[in-house]
Amino acid sequence: MINLEFSDAAIAALDYERYHHPHPQVQRKMEVLYLKSQGLPHHQIRQLCRIQSRTTLVTYLRQYEEGGIEALKQLHYKGQSSQLNAHIASLKAHFEAHPPRTAAEAQAEIERLTGIKRSPTQIKAFLKRIGMQSRKVGYLPGKAATPEKISEQEQFRRDELEPRIAEARAGERALFLSMLPILSTGLTWVFSGALRASL
Numbered sequence: 001m002i003n004l005e006f007s008d009a010a011i012a013a014l015d016y017e018r019y020h021h022p023h024p025q026v027q028r029k030m031e032v033l034y035l036k037s038q039g040l041p042h043h044q045i046r047q048l049c050r051i052q053s054r055t056t057l058v059t060y061l062r063q064y065e066e067g068g069i070e071a072l073k074q075l076h077y078k079g080q081s082s083q084l085n086a087h088i089a090s091l092k093a094h095f096e097a098h099p100p101r102t103a104a105e106a107q108a109e110i111e112r113l114t115g116i117k118r119s120p121t122q123i124k125a126f127l128k129r130i131g132m133q134s135r136k137v138g139y140l141p142g143k144a145a146t147p148e149k150i151s152e153q154e155q156f157r158r159d160e161l162e163p164r165i166a167e168a169r170a171g172e173r174a175l176f177l178s179m180l181p182i183l184s185t186g187l188t189w190v191f192s193g194a195l196r197a198s199l
Helices: 008-020 024-037 042-049 054-072 083-097 103-114 120-129 147-169
Strands: 173-179 187-194
Touching (some): 008 024, 083 103
16 A cells, blocks of 8 residues: 655645646546545545556556656657658648548548548547647528429419318318428328218
């Protein structure tokens, strides 16, 4: 068991940094140490912070023990630099002049210009990294009724609807009106067959 001493100032700093530090990995380290400062046992800290390995937890605690909060802020993972980094200036200028409509279009352009192929997800991350943002798009409204459609509706009203309404008024036909649920924009006419006077 690693025993650490926490001042009130250190606890306040851990509490702040676990929410406000820009890197999520550092936030996680701060959360671990904050929970440790509150007296939680290691197994519970691992469970709350979703840390699988005991070694990871001990590493965070040792970093704090050796260098305090500043040591927790150090990220030692360097990773592999992207081949696209060599083309940032030219790609940024190209996309500012010709913004891509989709990630797939940006992917094709990058491959055409640089010969480097990356997945759409990697392309999105790269574009975000160089300061480009996704454009918000809307939808196109449905097509307005065309004169042909209006004339079809008018013909239906004249040739089918009005004669059936007249038959219903004369008692020769039953007429039922119903509304479709929620999605309806108007009435739906439901006609029964012609009724005989004997009915």
